[in-house]
Amino acid sequence: MKRFNNITKIAAVTIGAIITLNACKPDLISLNGPSTGSFPANAKEAEMGLFGAYQNISKLDAASTPMWHVMDNITDIGFARPGTNYTSPITSAITTDNALVNKPWQVHFATIARCHTVLDNLEKLKASMTETAYDQLDAELRFVRAYCYSQLIELYGGVPLLTHSVDLSNASVPQSPKAEVEQFILDELTAIADKLPISQSQFGNVRASRVAAYMLKARVALYAKKYKDAATAANTAISLSAGVHDLTEFNSTINYVGKDHTVGEPDASNIFGHAGFKSSKEWIWVAEYNMNIPGNTHNQQYYSASRLGKGVCYWGPTQDLINTFQCDDGLPITESPRYDASKPFENRDPRLDMYCARPHMRYVGYQFEPATSFPQVKNYWPVINGTSPTAPNVANADATNAFRSFSGYLWRKPIDLVDFGSTSVSGVSDLNVGIFRFAELLLLYAEAKIEDNDIDYTVYEAINKIRRRAKMPELPTSLTQAQLRKALRYERKVELANDGLRWYDLRRWNIAKTVMNGVIYLNRDAKAWTKEVITGFDESYTPIYNHAEAVKYFTTQQVVYQENKDELWPVPKSEMDANKKLEQNPGYK
Incomplete structure (x- = not known):
C-alpha cells in the first residue's frame, strides 16, 4: 500500500491496490489500476473498497505500535522512552514535523480518500444491488469517514471537511471550524446508524455496526458537551447491545493479583488478547491485523514487554497511575486502613495487576524486578x-539494561503470552486492537447523565457494573454530582488505562493545564516509599503529592502545558507547504 505525505496527494488518490477480507481477514488483491471515474464497477469492487478503508485505519501507528496504545503514554498515566517524538508532547515542545503528530493527519485523510473513491460512484450501482445491501455499504463507508473526522478534530481542531474526492487542480481546501465538522459527524451518524446491522460479530467486529x-455518536456528542444527545445515543447503544455486547469477566488469574511471582501471572487475554478478540462480547469495533498479509502487523508486544520478555520497555504506567488505584475497600490509599506503604501492591483494586506489571510479580513468563538488588530472577517459561x-x-x-523500563512499571494490557512463546526479539504480532468496547460505552452514558445532572439508578448501575467485574465495592448511594463526577473520572482513568483516551479526557475536562504542568512521578529503580508521599486526591482523582517527601523515592519528569497552544497538535508542515489555504494552530510556527 502506498503511503501519502500530504492531503493534496491523498485527495487525488486512485485505488491501485485494494484490501479484501475473507471472513474479514484481509487479502491483498491488485485491481490493475481502476480509476476514480470507473471504480467501483460493481458491488464486489465497492465492497473491496470498503475493506480497503477499514484496513487503512490499521496503519495508524507510532514506534510500530498502534496509535491507540501510544496516546496514554504522553499523558500523566503513561510514559514513553525519552526522545523527541514522545518527550516533546509533554513538554510543550512539539514541532510541525514531529512524526507522532503528523501520522494521524496522514492516515485519517488517506482513509477518508479511500471512502470517497467508493462513495463518489456508489449511486451508479444502486440499481444492481438490493436496497438493504446498498444502504449498509453506504453506511459503513460514512461511518469510517465519521470516525476519522472525529479523531482529526480532537487532535487538530478545524480541518478541511471533504465530502467527495478532490483532484489536484482543486486540492487546496481551507479548514472548516471544529464545530461545523462536529455537527457534520453527528448528522452523518444520525442518518446512517439504523441502516447498519445491530452487530457484525460474525466478522470479528471489524466492520461497523x-x-x-x-x-461513536455518544462519544462525539459528549466531547462536544451535548450531554442530552450523548446520553440518548449511549442509551440506545446499550439497549441494542442486549444479548450481543456485555462485559467479559476476568478469568481465574484474577486470583493472582496482589501476590508475588511464585503463584502465577495475571492475564487479561480473554478480553484483550487473541482469545478475547475471538470470543469476548466486550468488543464493539476492532482494528484487525493479519500475520499473513505483508504490512498488516505491528511490533506492539516487542515495544511493550520487559527486557527479559523479548521486549524493549518502550512504554509503561507512571507512579501517578499506580498510586491512583484504590484499595479493595473502595477507598483511596490515603484513607484506606488496608493500605500499607511497605506492601503497597497488596489489597488494591485488582485492575492494578490485571492491567499493569509491577515489581515482584510475574510478567511475560519472568519474575519482574527493576531493582538492582535482584541480580537474578526466575524464568518460568520451562x-x-x-x-x-x-x-x-x-x-x-x-x-x-540501560534501556530498561523508564517508569519502573510496564503495561500488562494488552500483552498476550501467546505472542511471547513464538516470537523472537525482533518478532511481530497480529494481535487486534479494540477501538470501541462496552466498558467505555457504559462510562460514556454515565458521564453524560452526570454532567447533565440527570442522575438516577442507571448512572450508578453503569459504573457499578464495571466495578463489580473488577471485584470492587459498588459506589455508595446518594452521592452529589461532584462526588459522582470524581467517581466517574476514577473509573475512566483506571478501567480505560492504555486504551488511548486519557489525552482527550485531560483536555475536554480542562484539567491538562494543571495535571500536565509541573512533574509526573516515576520509579525506575523500584524504590520503596512511605505513606507520606501523597496527601490526597483532587476532584479528578489526580494524586496530590508532598513533593519534598516524594522526591526522596521517586524520579520525576518535568511536564509543561501552555494554554491556548497545547489543546491541539500543530498542522503538519508538509500539509501547510502543499495547501496554502491551511492556517496553523495557535502557538506553533
Whole structure:
C-alpha cells in the first residue's frame, strides 16, 4: 500500500491496490489500476473498497505500535522512552514535523480518500444491488469517514471537511471550524446508524455496526458537551447491545493479583488478547491485523514487554497511575486502613495487576524486578511449556539494561503470552486492537447523565457494573454530582488505562493545564516509599503529592502545558507547504 505525505496527494488518490477480507481477514488483491471515474464497477469492487478503508485505519501507528496504545503514554498515566517524538508532547515542545503528530493527519485523510473513491460512484450501482445491501455499504463507508473526522478534530481542531474526492487542480481546501465538522459527524451518524446491522460479530467486529454508530455518536456528542444527545445515543447503544455486547469477566488469574511471582501471572487475554478478540462480547469495533498479509502487523508486544520478555520497555504506567488505584475497600490509599506503604501492591483494586506489571510479580513468563538488588530472577517459561517443574534463575536484564523500563512499571494490557512463546526479539504480532468496547460505552452514558445532572439508578448501575467485574465495592448511594463526577473520572482513568483516551479526557475536562504542568512521578529503580508521599486526591482523582517527601523515592519528569497552544497538535508542515489555504494552530510556527 502506498503511503501519502500530504492531503493534496491523498485527495487525488486512485485505488491501485485494494484490501479484501475473507471472513474479514484481509487479502491483498491488485485491481490493475481502476480509476476514480470507473471504480467501483460493481458491488464486489465497492465492497473491496470498503475493506480497503477499514484496513487503512490499521496503519495508524507510532514506534510500530498502534496509535491507540501510544496516546496514554504522553499523558500523566503513561510514559514513553525519552526522545523527541514522545518527550516533546509533554513538554510543550512539539514541532510541525514531529512524526507522532503528523501520522494521524496522514492516515485519517488517506482513509477518508479511500471512502470517497467508493462513495463518489456508489449511486451508479444502486440499481444492481438490493436496497438493504446498498444502504449498509453506504453506511459503513460514512461511518469510517465519521470516525476519522472525529479523531482529526480532537487532535487538530478545524480541518478541511471533504465530502467527495478532490483532484489536484482543486486540492487546496481551507479548514472548516471544529464545530461545523462536529455537527457534520453527528448528522452523518444520525442518518446512517439504523441502516447498519445491530452487530457484525460474525466478522470479528471489524466492520461497523449499529451499536458502534450510536456509540461513536455518544462519544462525539459528549466531547462536544451535548450531554442530552450523548446520553440518548449511549442509551440506545446499550439497549441494542442486549444479548450481543456485555462485559467479559476476568478469568481465574484474577486470583493472582496482589501476590508475588511464585503463584502465577495475571492475564487479561480473554478480553484483550487473541482469545478475547475471538470470543469476548466486550468488543464493539476492532482494528484487525493479519500475520499473513505483508504490512498488516505491528511490533506492539516487542515495544511493550520487559527486557527479559523479548521486549524493549518502550512504554509503561507512571507512579501517578499506580498510586491512583484504590484499595479493595473502595477507598483511596490515603484513607484506606488496608493500605500499607511497605506492601503497597497488596489489597488494591485488582485492575492494578490485571492491567499493569509491577515489581515482584510475574510478567511475560519472568519474575519482574527493576531493582538492582535482584541480580537474578526466575524464568518460568520451562514451567509454562511443561519442560521442567521448576523455574531456573537468570541474570536480571530488567534491572541492568540501560534501556530498561523508564517508569519502573510496564503495561500488562494488552500483552498476550501467546505472542511471547513464538516470537523472537525482533518478532511481530497480529494481535487486534479494540477501538470501541462496552466498558467505555457504559462510562460514556454515565458521564453524560452526570454532567447533565440527570442522575438516577442507571448512572450508578453503569459504573457499578464495571466495578463489580473488577471485584470492587459498588459506589455508595446518594452521592452529589461532584462526588459522582470524581467517581466517574476514577473509573475512566483506571478501567480505560492504555486504551488511548486519557489525552482527550485531560483536555475536554480542562484539567491538562494543571495535571500536565509541573512533574509526573516515576520509579525506575523500584524504590520503596512511605505513606507520606501523597496527601490526597483532587476532584479528578489526580494524586496530590508532598513533593519534598516524594522526591526522596521517586524520579520525576518535568511536564509543561501552555494554554491556548497545547489543546491541539500543530498542522503538519508538509500539509501547510502543499495547501496554502491551511492556517496553523495557535502557538506553533
